[in-house]
Amino acid sequence: MSGALIEQVKLNDSLDEWMAAVECAMFAATDSDVQILREASRHILSAGGKRVRPRLLLLSYLALGGRDLAQVAKPAAAIELMHTASVVHDDINDHGTLRRGRPSVNALWGRTFALLTGDFLFTAVYELMAPYHDLNIDLATAATGLVEGETLQASAVKNRTFTREAYMEIIAKKTAALFQAAGAIGAKLARANKSEVSILSAFGFNLGLAFQLVDDILDLVADESKLGKTSGIDLSQGRGVAVAMNDVRSNGNAPRMDPLDEIRQKMMEDDTLAKAREQADQLVNSAIASLAALDDSPAKSALIDFARQIIDRDN
Amino acid sequence: MSGALIEQVKLNDSLDEWMAAVECAMFAATDSDVQILREASRHILSAGGKRVRPRLLLLSYLALGGRDLAQVAKPAAAIELMHTASVVHDDINDHGTLRRGRPSVNALWGRTFALLTGDFLFTAVYELMAPYHDLNIDLATAATGLVEGETLQASAVKNRTFTREAYMEIIAKKTAALFQAAGAIGAKLARANKSEVSILSAFGFNLGLAFQLVDDILDLVADESKLGKTSGIDLSQGRGVAVAMNDVRSNGNAPRMDPLDEIRQKMMEDDTLAKAREQADQLVNSAIASLAALDDSPAKSALIDFARQIIDRDN
Numbered sequence: 001m002s003g004a005l006i007e008q009v010k011l012n013d014s015l016d017e018w019m020a021a022v023e024c025a026m027f028a029a030t031d032s033d034v035q036i037l038r039e040a041s042r043h044i045l046s047a048g049g050k051r052v053r054p055r056l057l058l059l060s061y062l063a064l065g066g067r068d069l070a071q072v073a074k075p076a077a078a079i080e081l082m083h084t085a086s087v088v089h090d091d092i093n094d095h096g097t098l099r100r101g102r103p104s105v106n107a108l109w110g111r112t113f114a115l116l117t118g119d120f121l122f123t124a125v126y127e128l129m130a131p132y133h134d135l136n137i138d139l140a141t142a143a144t145g146l147v148e149g150e151t152l153q154a155s156a157v158k159n160r161t162f163t164r165e166a167y168m169e170i171i172a173k174k175t176a177a178l179f180q181a182a183g184a185i186g187a188k189l190a191r192a193n194k195s196e197v198s199i200l201s202a203f204g205f206n207l208g209l210a211f212q213l214v215d216d217i218l219d220l221v222a223d224e225s226k227l228g229k230t231s232g233i234d235l236s237q238g239r240g241v242a243v244a245m246n247d248v249r250s251n252g253n254a255p256r257m258d259p260l261d262e263i264r265q266k267m268m269e270d271d272t273l274a275k276a277r278e279q280a281d282q283l284v285n286s287a288i289a290s291l292a293a294l295d296d297s298p299a300k301s302a303l304i305d306f307a308r309q310i311i312d313r314d315n
Numbered sequence: 316m317s318g319a320l321i322e323q324v325k326l327n328d329s330l331d332e333w334m335a336a337v338e339c340a341m342f343a344a345t346d347s348d349v350q351i352l353r354e355a356s357r358h359i360l361s362a363g364g365k366r367v368r369p370r371l372l373l374l375s376y377l378a379l380g381g382r383d384l385a386q387v388a389k390p391a392a393a394i395e396l397m398h399t400a401s402v403v404h405d406d407i408n409d410h411g412t413l414r415r416g417r418p419s420v421n422a423l424w425g426r427t428f429a430l431l432t433g434d435f436l437f438t439a440v441y442e443l444m445a446p447y448h449d450l451n452i453d454l455a456t457a458a459t460g461l462v463e464g465e466t467l468q469a470s471a472v473k474n475r476t477f478t479r480e481a482y483m484e485i486i487a488k489k490t491a492a493l494f495q496a497a498g499a500i501g502a503k504l505a506r507a508n509k510s511e512v513s514i515l516s517a518f519g520f521n522l523g524l525a526f527q528l529v530d531d532i533l534d535l536v537a538d539e540s541k542l543g544k545t546s547g548i549d550l551s552q553g554r555g556v557a558v559a560m561n562d563v564r565s566n567g568n569a570p571r572m573d574p575l576d577e578i579r580q581k582m583m584e585d586d587t588l589a590k591a592r593e594q595a596d597q598l599v600n601s602a603i604a605s606l607a608a609l610d611d612s613p614a615k616s617a618l619i620d621f622a623r624q625i626i627d628r629d630n
Binding site: 032033034035036037086089092093111112113115116118119120122123124126127129130131133136137139140141143144146147148150151152154155 | 347348349350351352401404407408426427428430431433434435437438439441442444445446448451452454455456458459461462463465466467469470
């Protein structure tokens with residue numbers, strides 16, 4: 001094997017090891033004496049999920065020269081727990097019954113305990129991050145963005161103002177903010193300089209937008225068994241990329257037909273999904289281009305591969 | 316006026332001023348661009364409430380010689396916002412429609428937005444506290460305790476194991492933990508030594524237990540207009556001090572009569588409420604006694620008065 005290839009194999013081995021450490025940190029952080037909280041948290045955590053956010057944090061750290069696993073496992077765990085908290089609360093509001101191929105917390109434990117499990121995951125993040133003084137601003141800002149994005153989405157659906165502009169603002173807050181924090185925190189842990197932190201921060205942000213676009217496309221086209229969660233939920237709730245691309249806006253008049261049927265019909269005529277797909281590709285390309293200023297390394301190559309995988313996936 | 320009296324008047328004036336600064340900090344922290352989050356947060360915040368937790372933090376700070384308002388307003392605001400977040404989520408789970416004399420967030424904005432408003436208040440705490448490095452452990456631990464306490468309560472009700480022991484564990488976590496954090500954080504901000512921090516921490520904890528006992532008694536005896544929230548909710552939900560004092564435990568057999576009617580009947584025969592009242596008095600007395608090691612000062616006197624008011628109240 002060439003030297004570069006050996007480096008690549010070594011990197012992948014250590015990535016697997018590091019991700020295992022992240023899993024351990026998540027399990028340790030949710031080891032509550034309260035049985036329901038422990039069991040419900042671990043039900044959703046052990047179901048897997050793609051772990052894109054902690055992976056992005058680790059790769060950002062590595063790409064900027066970081067090498068100390070002990071430093072990054074907990075912040076990486078915190079970022080996945082934050083996402084998991086929001087997923088548990090989402091499933092309450094959306095009545096989602098399937099998540100990561102398993103019944104949702106909501107479906108198994110009921111609404112009251114699902115609400116409390118989401119809260120618990122939130123406070124677990126807070127506890128886990130407390131010793132990481134300077135990183136809390138990044139994660140706290142992203143957490144507020146996440147909740148704001150979910151709220152904007154729910155009100156856009158309610159008021160039938162799910163326009164393209166609203167959609168981009170929503171996914172920027174509900175998804176890209178946490179990806180941005182993952183990039184920035186990874187860079188900061190590697191003691192990167194300000195300009196490097198900005199590069200990874202912007203990289204994460206663009207990747208987050210692309211990830212959500214692809215997620216919304218998959219929600220429409222993939223089947224539930226592959227997706228591992230209730231599919232078609234966006235459209236049935238009057239939101240998501242298909243709704244936004246068709247610029248659903250209340251015009252004050254009563255609609256002539258069911259707005260969702262209207263969108264389904266339009267989707268058949270238009271090339272809505274192809275347009276969304278193209279936008280995701282552009283975002284990932286621009287994210288990758290922004291890494292040009294960083295020195296080449298196996299970790300940087302892995303970060304680029306990771307970005308490509310974000311859009312080339314079927315679940 | 317005597318010198319001591321003048322000191323006391325000055326202290327009360329500055330307390331009012333400081334509490335106003337806490338209100339400002341809470342409003343600033345909830346100034347979201349997202350209209351619903353801003354309006355729903357301010358709806359519940361502007362309804363008032365007793366503000367016992369930030370007041371305890373301020374008085375702990377003052378009693379240990381702290382004098383810098385700029386240092387304490389934000390942590391005090393954070394502690395009240397944490398409590399408010401849990402209140403908003405409680406009202407979802409309990410179907411509470413009245414809170415602080417106003418319709419609950421839940422009643423006005425519906426469940427989805429109430430859930431997100433509670434989440435937002437949580438993330439606002441996280442953002443607000445991010446710069447206060449060493450205090451985050453205290454508040455994060457209390458936050459987890461709070462959620463664990465609420466969960467223990469909900470499962471004790473569900474499994475009909477609402478015993479006296481379970482009740483004390485529940486109120487220790489859901490209420491006393493945050494009071495304990497208020498005392499400890501106030502002391503730490505005043506740069507108190509470890510033994511002083513422990514004194515204020517234990518003081519807060521005992522006061523929190525007493526506060527919750529009195530709250531639960533008031534839930535049974537006060538009328539809604541005075542209480543400002545849906546009353547009798549504990550008993551109707553099969554929890555609270557009256558249920559615990561009667562040691563409700565599932566015995567595996569079907570109950571002969573409605574368990575809540577059973578408790579109501581027992582309460583009439585027994586002196587349940589008098590016993591709970593006595594326990595609250597003892598806790599406050601022991602909290603006050605634990606302050607003996609601190610130097611006397613107008614602020615210490617104010618802290619003692621505050622502890623007495625916690626149990627001598629009718630709402």
